Amino acid sequence: MSHRKQVIDLYKTLLHLGKEYPSGYEYFRSRLHNAFMKNKDVTDSEKIEKMIGHGQYIVKEVEALYMLKKYRTLKRRYYRDNQ
C-alpha cells in the first residue's frame, strides 16, 4: 500500500472514531485535521511510517477509551454495592 493511501485510510478511521468522542465530533475533527495538516510537507518515508504508526497507536487508544468509559458507566450503574 502506498503511503498516500495508508494516510487517507488512517484519517478516515480516526474520523469515524471521532463521531463518538466525548468532547464532540467537531472538537475531535478540528484537532485531527490540524495534526495531519501540520505534517503535510513531510517527505522522508521513514518519518511518514513512524507517524502512521503513531496514528495507529492513537486509534487503539481511542478505542480503549470508549470501551473503558462504557465499562465504567455500566459498572457504576449496576454493580454499585459490590465496591
Added chain:
Amino acid sequence: MARVLVGVKRVIDYAVKIRVKPDKTGVVTDGVKHSMNPFDEIAVEEAVRLKEKKIASEVIAVSCGPAQSQEVLRTALAMGVDKGIHVEITGAEYDTLQPIHVSKILAKLAEKEKADLVIVGKQAIDDDSNQTAQMTAAYLDWPQATFASKIEKGDKDITVTREVDGGLETIKCKMPAVISADLRLNEPRYATLPNIMKAKKKPITKLTPKDLGVDCAPRIQVVSVEDPPTRQAGVVLPDVDALVGKLKEGGHV
C-alpha cells in the same frame, strides 16, 4: 462444531440522558441516539471468540424490533457475526413488546436454525428486565447458565463461571444451552470502518413474529413511567447543637 445464536437489542445509547414523556407513558425515543445493548455486545463478542477458537461453526444474530433494529444487526455483523435475522415488530406491538415474546421468538429460531448455544446479554439497559435468557431456556427446555463471566467448552458440555452475590459459582451443563453474559465476560471489540463496510454484504433475513407462529399480544400493561426522585438540597448549620437538634428531629439519634 456448534452453531451459536445471539440476541441483540436496540436500546437508547448508554450515554444519553433519558427523558420521561410528559404523559408518563414511556421515555422519549424520537431523535435520540440508539445503539446495541452493551450486555448484548458482550454476548456477540463471546460468540465471535468461540468462532475464532473454532468451537463455533456459525454465529447468527437476531434482533426484534422496528426497521432501525437492522442497524444493530449490522454492528453485530461488523463484529464478526456471519448472518443476521431481523424479526420485524412495529408500532403498538413494539411498544408493548416484552421479554416473554422475545424469548418465544428466540426459542423458535434456535430450533429452526438448529443452534447449540443461545447467548444473550443478561439484561437490556432500557427495561432492565433480566428475563429473556431464563424464559428462552424454559421454552426450549434447555439448561441455562446465567450471568456468565467465563465460558469453557468441554467435549459434550460447557463449564460456565457465574457471577453470584459476593462470589463466583462454576457450573457444568450439557449442550444445547442458553447463556446470559455478565459485564466481566469479555471486552467487546470496536467495529472498525472496513469491517462495517464488509458487513453490508452479509445477509440479513427478515421475518415477522407471524412467520414463527408467535403471538405478540401484550401480557402486562405499563401504568406509568416516572423519573427517579431528585435529591433534596442540603442545609448548612451554624453549630453542633443545631446539628444534634436536627438529627433528633429527623429521628436519626
